[in-house]
Amino acid sequence: xxxxxxxxxxxxLVTLFFVTVVSFLIVHLAPGEPAQVDxxxxxxxxxxxxxxxxxxxxxxPLPVQYALFxxxxxxxxxxSWKDHRPVLEKIAERFRNSLPLFxxxxxxxxxxxxxxxxxxxxxRGGAFDRGTAFLAYLLISIPGFFFAYLLILAVVSAFSVPVxxxxxxxxxxxxxxxxANDRIWHLLLPSVLGAGSGIAxxxxxxxxxxxxxxxxxxxxTARAKGLPEETVLYKHALRNALLPFITxxxxxxxxxxxxSVIIESIFSWxxxxxxxxxxxxxxxxxxILTLNFIAAVLVLLGTLLSDxxxxxxxxxxxxx
Amino acid sequence: xxxxxxxxxxxxAPPGGPPPRRGPAGAWRALARNRMALGGLVFxxxxxxxxxxxxxxxxxxxxxFDPARVRLEERLRPPLAPxxxxxxPEGAPPFGRYLLGTxxxxxxxxARMLEGAxxxxxxxxxxxxxxxxxxILAGGIAGCWGRRPVRRGTGLAAAALAAxxxxxxxxxxxxxxxxxxxGLLCGLRGRLGRLRPRPGPRREEGWLERPLLDVDxxxxxxxxxxxxxxxxxxxxTVVALLPPSMVTxxxxxxxxxxxxxxxxxRAELLSLREREFVDAARALGVGGxxxxxxxxxxxxxxxxxxxxxxxxxxxxxxxxxxxxLGFGVPPPHATWGNLLADGRxxxxxxxxxxxxxxxxxxxxxxxxxxxxxxxxxxxNPQARDRR
Numbered sequence: 117x118x119x120x121x122x123x124x125x126x127x128x129l130v131t132l133f134f135v136t137v138v139s140f141l142i143v144h145l146a147p148g149e150p151a152q153v154d155x156x157x158x159x160x161x162x163x164x165x166x167x168x169x170x171x172x173x174x175x176x177p178l179p180v181q182y183a184l185f186x187x188x189x190x191x192x193x194x195x196s197w198k199d200h201r202p203v204l205e206k207i208a209e210r211f212r213n214s215l216p217l218f219x220x221x222x223x224x225x226x227x228x229x230x231x232x233x234x235x236x237x238x239x240r241g242g243a244f245d246r247g248t249a250f251l252a253y254l255l256i257s258i259p260g261f262f263f264a265y266l267l268i269l270a271v272v273s274a275f276s277v278p279v280x281x282x283x284x285x286x287x288x289x290x291x292x293x294x295x296a297n298d299r300i301w302h303l304l305l306p307s308v309l310g311a312g313s314g315i316a317x318x319x320x321x322x323x324x325x326x327x328x329x330x331x332x333x334x335x336x337t338a339r340a341k342g343l344p345e346e347t348v349l350y351k352h353a354l355r356n357a358l359l360p361f362i363t364x365x366x367x368x369x370x371x372x373x374x375x376s377v378i379i380e381s382i383f384s385w386x387x388x389x390x391x392x393x394x395x396x397x398x399x400x401x402x403x404i405l406t407l408n409f410i411a412a413v414l415v416l417l418g419t420l421l422s423d424x425x426x427x428x429x430x431x432x433x434x435x436x
Numbered sequence: 437x438x439x440x441x442x443x444x445x446x447x448x449a450p451p452g453g454p455p456p457r458r459g460p461a462g463a464w465r466a467l468a469r470n471r472m473a474l475g476g477l478v479f480x481x482x483x484x485x486x487x488x489x490x491x492x493x494x495x496x497x498x499x500x501f502d503p504a505r506v507r508l509e510e511r512l513r514p515p516l517a518p519x520x521x522x523x524x525p526e527g528a529p530p531f532g533r534y535l536l537g538t539x540x541x542x543x544x545x546x547a548r549m550l551e552g553a554x555x556x557x558x559x560x561x562x563x564x565x566x567x568x569x570x571x572i573l574a575g576g577i578a579g580c581w582g583r584r585p586v587r588r589g590t591g592l593a594a595a596a597l598a599a600x601x602x603x604x605x606x607x608x609x610x611x612x613x614x615x616x617x618x619g620l621l622c623g624l625r626g627r628l629g630r631l632r633p634r635p636g637p638r639r640e641e642g643w644l645e646r647p648l649l650d651v652d653x654x655x656x657x658x659x660x661x662x663x664x665x666x667x668x669x670x671x672x673t674v675v676a677l678l679p680p681s682m683v684t685x686x687x688x689x690x691x692x693x694x695x696x697x698x699x700x701x702r703a704e705l706l707s708l709r710e711r712e713f714v715d716a717a718r719a720l721g722v723g724g725x726x727x728x729x730x731x732x733x734x735x736x737x738x739x740x741x742x743x744x745x746x747x748x749x750x751x752x753x754x755x756x757x758x759x760x761l762g763f764g765v766p767p768p769h770a771t772w773g774n775l776l777a778d779g780r781x782x783x784x785x786x787x788x789x790x791x792x793x794x795x796x797x798x799x800x801x802x803x804x805x806x807x808x809x810x811x812x813x814x815x816n817p818q819a820r821d822r823r
Contacts, residue, residue, distance in 0.1 A: 131657065135664045141602060142674060178602060250472070253809070257802035259753055261760050262776060262794035265783060370666060377668060378757055392669055393761065396676045404673060412664040 117427075124423070128416040135412040136405075140182050143401050185405065194402045198395075203406045207388070211372075214380075214387035216303060218372050221310035229315045233322025238349065240327065248319065255316035260309060264382045267305050277301045281384045306383045310376060318364075325357040332356075362429050366422030373411040466814050473810015479803035487557040490550030503551040503770055507542035510534075515545075515788050537788045539778065545792060548770040552793070555771045556800070559686055559755045560748040566690025568744050571697025572733065574655050578698070579705025580728045582652025591648045593619045652702075659695045667692055668754070675758060680766045685758060689751050697743055704736035738815035745808030749801045756797050772797050 169175045173184045188194035194203045236245040271277065281302060329335065330353055338348045376389035384390075388407065395403035427433050467474055493501050515537040536545040596619030604612025649657075674688050708714060709732065717731050758764040759773025767774070772793045779789030 131660050131664065134657075134661045138661060139665070142670075143677070145602070253472075253802055253805050254798075257749065257753075257805050258798050259756050259760075259773075259776070259794060259801070261757065262790070262798065265780060265790055265794070269783065269787075373666060373669070377672065378761065381761065393672070396673055399677075408665065408669070408673075411666045411669065415664045415666075 121420075121424075124420055128420065132412055132416060136186060136409060137182070139405055139408045139412075140185065143404060144178060144181070185402070189402075189406060189409065194406065196395075196400055196403050198398050198400045198403075203402050206391070206403065207406060207410070210386060210388045210391045213385065214372065214376065214389070217307055217310060217376065217380075217385065217387060220303060220307040221314070222368055222371075224307060224311035225314035225318055228311070229318035230322055232315070233319040234326055234349075234354065236319065237323040237326035237330070245323075252316035252320050255312045258312075260313070260378050261382055263312065264305070264309055264379065267309065271305060275301075302383075306376075306379050306385055309379050318361075321364075322357070322361070325360060326353060329353045329357045359426070359430055362425045363422035366418040366420075366425060369418040369421070370411055370414045372414060373407055467810065470810045470813060472806045473813070476803040476805070476807030476810060479799060480807055483553065483800050483803065484557065486550070487553035490552075491554045494547055494551045501544060501547035501550055503543060503547040504768060505543060505547075507538070510538050510542040513538040513542075514786075515792075536792050537786070539775075539789055540782060540786075545775070545789065548775055549772070549792065549796060552770045552772045552775060553796075555682070555765055555769055556752050556755065556797075559682065559689070559765070559771075560752045560804075562686045563689035563693070563751040563755075564744050564747040566687060567694040567747060568697055568740060570691065571694035572701050572740065574659070574694065575698040575701025576705065576728055576733065578652045578655040579702040579709070580732065582650060582655075582702070582706075584651050586648050586651060586654055588648045595619075655698070656702075659698055662692070662695050665692075668757070671754065671758070672761070672763065675763045680763065682765045682769065685755060685765060689754055693747060693751070697740055697747075700739050700743060701733075701736055704739065705732055708732050708735055739812075742808050742812040742815065745804055745811055749804035749808065752797065752801055752804070 173181050176184070185194065189203075192202065192204050195201060196203055196206055232248055236248050239245055268280075335348060335353055338352045339345075343352075373388050373392070376385075376387060377393050378389075379385070380387045380390035381393055391403065392407050394400075395407070467477070490501075494503050513534050515535065518533050534544050534546065536549060539545055539548070596615050600612045600615030600617075600619060602612070604616065671688055671692055674692075675685060678684050678688075705728075714727070714731060717727055722731065755764060755771065756773030756776065759771050760777045762777070764773050764777075765771045775793040776790060776797070779786070779793065782789050
């Protein structure tokens with residue numbers, strides 16, 4: 117076990133190193149230089165550009181730039197080129213905004229997908245199964261931004277509540293209850309949107325997993341023993357069908373960073389996804405690279421976590 | 437001697453043989469039973485016909501539907517509105533009506549949808565074509581020649597080449613070219629050394645010739661690295677940094693989505709090459725590329741086809757999302773994503789500008805998804821019984 121963890125940590129560190137190299141190259145080999153983002157701006161005199169290049173090591177050779185950038189990142193000294201604030205501070209602030217969205221979205225996904233998937237598997241081929249199948253395909257196929265506008269149209273015209281942003285502007289002095297209500301309305305639409313396709317995919321997966329298990333011998337044995345159908349389904353089948361989802365839980369982690377660019381832009385939600393979009397627009401390389409680094413770390417952590425969880429849950433699996 | 441009875445079904449296929457294939461008639465019958473897949477196919481055919489008609493009807497000197505004609509006096513007309521008699525009759529749409537209304541510049545929405553259909557179709561197919569090609573290449577190499585070692589010398593040469601290319605592109609031309617030359621030299625020397633083995637007793641393996649890792653591990657680590665990037669964020673970054681064009685978008689979508697196909701092809705090949713029909717082919721003297729292309733790949737194509745169909749759906753969605761964020765196919769091309777992005781400013785005054793392109797994207801993507809899932813059932817009868 118310890119050997120497995122040690123070896124996969126080393127493997128993941130090597131992968132992470134190459135990810136940093138590749139992302140650094142992608143950003144720096146693209147045509148156009150960050151110092152000349154705005155050549156028509158009269159404030160950007162040649163001296164200014166030169167100072168800018170020196171301040172951010174842009175006059176050094178690429179490998180040196182790479183080393184300096186990641187040194188700054190790990191010592192927490194790297195600053196955004198746009199507003200000169202420390203990158204980690206900016207990210208932490210946006211992360212606090214993204215977190216409720218992520219938590220509510222994930223909770224919605226996991227609490228809704230399982231009952232729907234199990235019900236569809238139990239009544240396979242019935243009206244509920246076919247209805248949810250079509251609904252799931254519909255949710256997977258609808259462009260997120262189009263769906264967002266449909267929802268905004270519906271909610272705004274039906275309930276006439278404001279939904280853009282994190283809270284209503286100028287609402288700071290309102291009583292606590294009203295403010296909480298306001299926040300919940302603002303949180304509702306983006307998290308439903310974020311959960312939509314997740315529910316669709318996950319419920320289909322739950323269904324096929326249940327059907328997969330239902331064909332195995334031990335289920336037939338359980339039925340042959342004369343166990344009530346409830347026990348067969350929920351005690352024998354469901355427990356075994358749940359195993360792969362433990363691994364999927366680790367894989368939701370990266371959704372924290374990359375998952376919500378469009379939704380956050382539509383709802384003017386000041387979260388990580390929107391920050392990534394703004395950084396790309398402004399060619400704010402430190403922010404882009406740091407976000408990318410965090411995303412890669414989350415992916416690698418997620419896979420490690422899912423391996424470990426799987427081994428913990430399934431005694432047949434031995435990590436060596 | 438009686439001829440061996442032909443196998444009509446999958447049931448009596450020999451266990452070591454290649455996976456059975458059904459004739460076209462059987463496939464049609466199975467498709468007709470799966471109504472969702474059939475619906476998807478019908479919608480897809482209609483979409484392809486619409487796009488082809490659009491290419492013909494909006495192109496040329498005097499197109500039937502002119503997507504670029506601006507009529508400021510006919511702004512934001514609702515669907516089926518007649519062309520007003522005062523307007524310039526030249527280039528007016530047929531039937532004297534705007535079938536789907538007009539946008540904020542008085543351009544005919546139906547004409548723009550016609551033009552955009554072709555763009556969406558091209559982006560979807562070419563992006564997926566690129567990703568499938570790269571995926572099959574990488575997966576094929578990993579699955580077929582995966583056990584070949586990558587020697588330290590080769591690794592060193594490749595590293596020198598890559599570092600040289602980076603330096604040369606980063607402005608240090610001299611140092612970069614030197615490294616590239618060194619890498620080439622190193623690689624060539626290794627090649628030549630292997631081509632003309634020296635006579636005499638076998639030499640000890642030099643440090644440079646010891647294996648570093650095998651080809652399979654190399655390709656799969658590459659896939660792992662790519663999987664660490666959040667796909668949409670990566671696409672967005674690259675598309676935003678490069679000059680905007682349709683080609684860039686297709687290539688970027690294609691090059692960032694091949695990992696799934698590569699893994700699939702590799703897994704299929706690893707299982708197929710243990711089968712007896714591969715042994716039989718080997719015994720007949722078939723080897724290398726011919727074995728891969730004629731015997732292994734055709735049998736590994738079924739899941740790739742399914743992934744490709746679903747991939748087209750997601751490529752169309754990605755393109756429209758990029759257009760929506762302003763990084764899509766640049767104007768004057770109309771794409772459905774662009775139309776939707778432009779239409780949102782008139783969400784309340786002219787909802788058809790949002791509903792028509794959004795609904796069209798939804799229907800097309802849904803058709804591809806349904807057809808892809810149906811295809812999965814068709815090509816994998818065992819799985820169908822379980823569903």
